[in-house]
Amino acid sequence: MKFLDEAKIWVKAGDGGDGIIAFRRERFIEYGGPDGGNGGKGGDIIVEAVEGLNTLIDFRYAQHFKARKGGNGAGSDRTGAGSDDVVLKVPVGTVVLGEDKETVMADLTEAGQRVVICRGGDGGHGNAHFKTSTNRSPRRADPGYPGEERWLWLRMKLIADAGLVGLPNAGKSTFLAAASAARPKIADYPFTTLRPQLGVVRLNATEEFVLADIPGLIEGAHEGAGLGTRFLGHVERCAVLLHLIDGSQPDPVGAYETVRAELEGYGGGLIDKPEIVALNKTDAMTPQARASRVKALERATGRPVRLISGATGEGVPETLRLLADTVYRQREAAAEA
Numbered sequence: 001m002k003f004l005d006e007a008k009i010w011v012k013a014g015d016g017g018d019g020i021i022a023f024r025r026e027r028f029i030e031y032g033g034p035d036g037g038n039g040g041k042g043g044d045i046i047v048e049a050v051e052g053l054n055t056l057i058d059f060r061y062a063q064h065f066k067a068r069k070g071g072n073g074a075g076s077d078r079t080g081a082g083s084d085d086v087v088l089k090v091p092v093g094t095v096v097l098g099e100d101k102e103t104v105m106a107d108l109t110e111a112g113q114r115v116v117i118c119r120g121g122d123g124g125h126g127n128a129h130f131k132t133s134t135n136r137s138p139r140r141a142d143p144g145y146p147g148e149e150r151w152l153w154l155r156m157k158l159i160a161d162a163g164l165v166g167l168p169n170a171g172k173s174t175f176l177a178a179a180s181a182a183r184p185k186i187a188d189y190p191f192t193t194l195r196p197q198l199g200v201v202r203l204n205a206t207e208e209f210v211l212a213d214i215p216g217l218i219e220g221a222h223e224g225a226g227l228g229t230r231f232l233g234h235v236e237r238c239a240v241l242l243h244l245i246d247g248s249q250p251d252p253v254g255a256y257e258t259v260r261a262e263l264e265g266y267g268g269g270l271i272d273k274p275e276i277v278a279l280n281k282t283d284a285m286t287p288q289a290r291a292s293r294v295k296a297l298e299r300a301t302g303r304p305v306r307l308i309s310g311a312t313g314e315g316v317p318e319t320l321r322l323l324a325d326t327v328y329r330q331r332e333a334a335a336e337a
Contacts, residue, residue, distance in 0.1 A: 004155040005234070007059035007194075011088075013118035014042025016144025017070035017080035019119050019126035023137070024076070034131050034138055036073055041122025042147045043333040045066030046087045047154075049108035053091040054198075055113050056156055067118075070144060083119050087114075087124055090154060093237070097153040105152070109159070109237075117152065121145035154198035155233065158196055161327045163235030165263070166244040167217060171280040173197065174310035175244060176213045177322055196234045199319055209327050212238065217262045232266045239330035240274045240323060245297070247307075248284040253294050253300045278306040282314055299315035 006122025024032035044066055045145040064090060096106040096117060106115040126140035131138055180199030182253030197213040214231050235241065243259060245252045254279065263270040279294055290307060297305045306322075308315035 002191050004055050004057045004060055005231075007056045007063070007154045008064045009059055009065060009088075009150065009154065010151050011045040011064075011086075011118050013045050013064045013120040013147030014067035014083040015069045015146050016040070016121035018040050018143045019129070020075070020126035020314045021074045021139055021141045021143040022075035024107060029049035033136065034127040035075055036126030036128050036141055037075070037078040037080065038073050038126050038129060040070030040072075040082040040143045041154065042081035042120030042144065044085045044120045045118040045148075046105060047094075047096055047108065047117050048087050048089055048114045048116055049092045049094060049111055049134070049316060050089045051087065051092060051111045056090065056094070056154055058178050059154060067120060067147065070120070070123050073123070077126070077128050085120075089197075091243055093157045093198050095155045095157060095288055097155060099151040099153070101153050102227075106207045114199065118150065121147040127309065141240040155238055158233065158234040159210065160198060160235065160238050161209035162201075162240050162242060162323045163212045163214055163238040164237065164242050164244060164260055165214055165217065166280075167246065167259060168215075170244040170246045171310045172244050172257075174215045175242075175280065175308070175316070176211060178310045180211060195233050198199070198221050203320060203324055207324055209324055211242075211323075217259050232263070232270065233245045235270065236268045240326040241270070242319070243275055243277045245277065245279045247281045247290070247293055249280040249328040253277060253296050254277045256297060256300060274330065275303075276306065276319065276322060276326070277303060278308045278315070278319055280308055280310060282307045283311045283312045295319045309318050 019038050020036040022036035028245040045065060066088055067085040067086045070083050073080050079233060090113050091122045094108050096102060097103060098105060124144045125139045127141050130140050166172055176197060176199045180201050199211050200201045200208055201211050212234055214235055245255050249255060279297060282290060294305050306315055306319050308319055
């Protein structure tokens with residue numbers, strides 16, 4: 001299935017039904033009077049988060065959604081039927097934005113969460129509604145009120161506990177494959193990963209967390225270079241970032257600073273998230289290169305640097321343990337807040 005994490009749609013709630021003008025006319029009943037009923041309510045447009053979806057591909061080929069109009073009133077003071085709502089099913093983690101792509105109208109983070117995006121119009125009043133002691137036979141009926149309509153943006157953000165960031169070919173997909181049952185495409189050229197990948201990391205029978213692999217960033221990504229920062233929204237919900245750096249390259253400090261600059265340029269609070277720095281591909285480094293590059297990175301980052309190898313598994317269990325502990329601490333802090 002094609003991965004689509006953003007879609008623009010037009011939605012319109014149903015108009016209210018019209019009220020009518022009618023009079024009761026029956027044999028042997030001397031005084032009839034007005035009995036025109038009210039119109040029914042138009043259908044709402046509802047967005048619902050459901051499990052089992054991981055893409056917005058359904059909104060690629062159908063972008064217009066319109067609810068039905070409410071039924072018109074009828075004689076004998078009968079109210080028109082209300083119209084059914086239109087429910088749009090989206091993946092968990094979908095954000096509903098206004099046409100400006102900035103106004104957040106809903107953030108659906110749990111399965112079953114629903115929000116009314118456009119409300120249907122109320123039905124118009126029939127002439128029975130306007131009957132008074134001084135106006136015994138009103139000849140007025142109102143049309144139904146129009147339903148709301150607007151353009152919307154749907155943007156999906158993956159629900160993951162930890163995110164992998166780094167330059168292309170830093171070994172993120174290899175690490176994800178070594179840490180989970182996910183099987184992303186792995187090759188020896190940059191930009192092998194073209195869309196985010198998710199993997200469930202199980203430390204034991206009771207501990208697990210979700211790890212997201214984000215396609216590689218390059219210098220100028222926040223301005224649209226390479227794949228840009230389009231996929232960075234998928235790590236906005238992560239509790240911790242694992243920053244992988246290719247240890248086989250000559251300038252790991254430059255690689256670290258490049259990615260950090262792109263995270264800062266993107267915004268979204270990514271630069272302030274807890275970060276674990278790991279020098280990857282230790283199997284391709286000499287002992288001297290390991291020592292010198294770790295020392296240079298620790299001096300530049302001001303934090304400990306882990307040595308790992310996704311290919312051989314060196315340092316992977318310890319790094320996963322550290323990720324899990326950070327995720328659990330963030331969850332507890334969020335629950336107490």
